[in-house]
Amino acid sequence: MQKLTVLGTGVLGSQIILQAAYHGKDVVAYDLSDEILAKLPERWEYLRPLYLRDLPDATDERIDAAIARIRATSDLADALSDADLVIEAVPERIDIKRDTWAKVGAAAPEKTIFATNSSTLLPSDMADATGRPHRFLALHFANEVWRNNTGEVMGHAGTDADAFEAVAQFADEIGMVPIRVKKEQPGYVLNSLLVPLLDAAAKLYVRGVADVETIDLTWRRATGAPLGPFQIFDVVGMQTPYNLNKDSDDPEKREFAEILKRDYIDQGRLGRGTGHGFYDYA
Template structure:
């Protein structure tokens, strides 16, 4: 296995993907600090680790000893200065809105050690849109993971024009050290490679739904049967969770009536009811504790 160039890692944000990044990094032997502004979110982490353990046993045949050791490598805090005090790498996985991202980096820049590298897990935003909030542009890079990172193990590494070559290569090495396949993104691109392909597909499905062309199960069935794909778009929405699609739809709401309608649909029918996708047990479909669809 590739050796990590970073001895300690902090992850900002403990949502669906943030918690996966934390657990996978710890599973691969690297101590991780989990940071969230919400103590309530941190209190839910033990339950999240138990859920992820179930997936790792099923998909990776991980042993209880390996999984318990991973959890033992994780600490948690809602104090940002404490979270990053010893961090070699900070991976930011906060909500996908530019204002939240920039305010996070402004606060982070004030408390992180000078040597700490900053990596954003943003799925659509460009580094150059955020770099003016960072005090170390040469140590600022994108590291974007696909969902279910323990099996769909890609990590897109993207630089901006000021990213140091050495930092870019360190992120490639780190991705390999935690079991990812590094995807080198050679030029800044909204959505990188994965979401440049995925987001238009999901948007098209959302438009079909809110315009009343077909319901979600029918759209998913059509895609699976006609293409041989293992999952339809609304099954993918459930894996992603409802919050990120809602934020992305809201960002496009002013220019797209369909995006505005889909954002409202997600808020009313899912987010306000605590149906946040597979991780919560229900989204467009219902799921058991192992993440299997119940229907």
């Protein structure tokens, strides 16, 4: 699959776009307005030094060639017109995702395979909205895709085996290690392991048991992990944990969401991508 369309150009969407282009794919970047898309060059220049720092084969020339393979549009029909694969990275709300996929299913060519990058929702939660559930599955990326290079491939009971394998092959072709998830599981493999850690850290903080730095230090020193949970929150960005916790039945999770909104999001401290989160970054 050579021609990729990515729906949503936020933190993770833009990473998927550049990663695929870096590995030679022709990529269409879609978002709702030209004003949003006009910010993409800034995103490429933010990612450039990270690629140069972390990848031994990265050069300015290769990154320039990748950027040249990216085309941006706010016209959905245009974005989908020749797509082999569509990856959706829109906000983590089922109503937004189902509405997006209904529009995509009505406009995409018959050949197109559909993949959601949802972190928390199951493919079966939205597959029917496409009108082509047999061509629908999940391809889940970890943040900082050029470094944490796994692509979790997870279908639902109605996903065609050939579509599943085509997406696993695509993940391999863009530098990911394909993780074939054999059965639908909320959180895939990665988040099934990671989310309980982050929830536990948030509750320790809300309860006043320890401060951010102490919680992170404890986890790093005791396990040998490179990052503590609040450093991981900074990589993920504040908006995702806020959205996941603000309407929780658990009062401590709601309180954590309120802290994120008041002390971080409203202060422009959105995570490592903006230079400021729980920590400050050069």
